[in-house]
Amino acid sequence: MNKIVNRESSYQFLVIGAQIYSIFIIIWLTLRHFFADAFWPLAILNTSAMYCFAPLILLLVPVIFSRHKLAIGSLLIPIIAFVSLWGTLLIPARPSADSSPSLRTMTFNVLNSNTDMEKLVRAVAAGQPDVVGFQELGSRSAAAIRAYFAEEYPYATFDEAAPGSVGLMSRFPITAVHRFPFPPKDLALHAEIDWNGQPIHVFVVHLSANNIFNHSLKTMPQLTRERYAQRADQVTRLEDLLDAISDPVILLCDCNFTDTSEAYGRMNTRLNDSYKKPGWGTGNTLYTAGIPFLVQRVDYIWHSAHFVTLRSFVGQDGGSDHRPVVSTLSFRGNDE
Numbered sequence: 596m597n598k599i600v601n602r603e604s605s606y607q608f609l610v611i612g613a614q615i616y617s618i619f620i621i622i623w624l625t626l627r628h629f630f631a632d633a634f635w636p637l638a639i640l641n642t643s644a645m646y647c648f649a650p651l652i653l654l655l656v657p658v659i660f661s662r663h664k665l666a667i668g669s670l671l672i673p674i675i676a677f678v679s680l681w682g683t684l685l686i687p688a689r690p691s692a693d694s695s696p697s698l699r700t701m702t703f704n705v706l707n708s709n710t711d712m713e714k715l716v717r718a719v720a721a722g723q724p725d726v727v728g729f730q731e732l733g734s735r736s737a738a739a740i741r742a743y744f745a746e747e748y749p750y751a752t753f754d755e756a757a758p759g760s761v762g763l764m765s766r767f768p769i770t771a772v773h774r775f776p777f778p779p780k781d782l783a784l785h786a787e788i789d790w791n792g793q794p795i796h797v798f799v800v801h802l803s804a805n806n807i808f809n810h811s812l813k814t815m816p817q818l819t820r821e822r823y824a825q826r827a828d829q830v831t832r833l834e835d836l837l838d839a840i841s842d843p844v845i846l847l848c849d850c851n852f853t854d855t856s857e858a859y860g861r862m863n864t865r866l867n868d869s870y871k872k873p874g875w876g877t878g879n880t881l882y883t884a885g886i887p888f889l890v891q892r893v894d895y896i897w898h899s900a901h902f903v904t905l906r907s908f909v910g911q912d913g914g915s916d917h918r919p920v921v922s923t924l925s926f927r928g929n930d931e
Contacts, residue, residue: 699725703919718911800833
């Protein structure tokens with residue numbers, strides 16, 4: 596008798612837990628749909644949305660084993676939401692064979708304070724990119740990269756880079772480069788590359804970081820509103836530049852937003868996220884102090900419809916708090 600009572604109590608607990616969790620996901624999805632990142636608590640929740648699904652993993656196994664129909668039904672909405680947001684990343688991607696010309700690209704925030712230059716150049720070399728966009732270039736890292744790769748990559752913008760800025764390195768001629776306003780720190784450049792006679796516009800940018808948990812809780816609301824407003828403005832500046840370009844475009848970015856943020860949604864209407872379809876796994880690229888695993892996907896390679904991504908993956912550790920992203924892009928021509 597006691598076993599039956601305990602079992603029924605456990606089932607009731609599972610049903611209540613599943614229902615409460617499902618209501619939470621419904622409320623979040625509704626607020627996200629109508630308000631996006633308009634309010635700072637919602638903006639933080641949107642940015643860390645993947646972790647909102649951690650309870651789903653904890654609830655799913657006991658609910659399935661319980662075979663309780665109401666409990667299982669209560670989790671359908673969170674399951675559908677998770678699959679719709681990240682379902683493509685759950686399926687191992689097979690590298691696509693393509694006879695079209697391809698270009699291997701890399702974006703890499705090398706960290707201003709990075710002192711392990713051997714590890715850094717190994718990470719770049721392992722990716723075997725044709726074009727690399729760097730963020731947080733310090734004088735030491737720029738010198739090490741230039742010295743190690745001078746013959747293999749004869750074209751670079753490092754001479755124009757201020758400490759902690761962005762830079763570009765290429766196997767192909769860089770025919771033009773200029774830095775454009777990108778407040779508050781102007782960490783952005785726009786270059787043109789001659790890829791075997793085909794002009795390619797390459798942007799390398801570093802959007803404003805959050806860093807909100809590095810400050811006191813008292814400053815969190817103001818700091819969150821400030822950083823999200825800065826990124827919104829930066830995305831607007833990129834949109835204006837992209838609207839004026841009809842040639843192929845590649846954007847190499849430490850974007851400092853996740854794929855459930857409003858800024859990502861805006862960028863995704865202009866360019867294609869190279870990792871979203873051919874990537875496998877979370878694609879997380881950022882380490883946070885005190886956490887022994889990569890916590891978020893904030894580094895992206897975006898491209899115009901002139902390209903299709905054949906393969907995309909997160910590269911190896913280069914001594915930074917970011918991992919590089921490497922994508923092989925197949926050129927489809929100038930007819931979008």
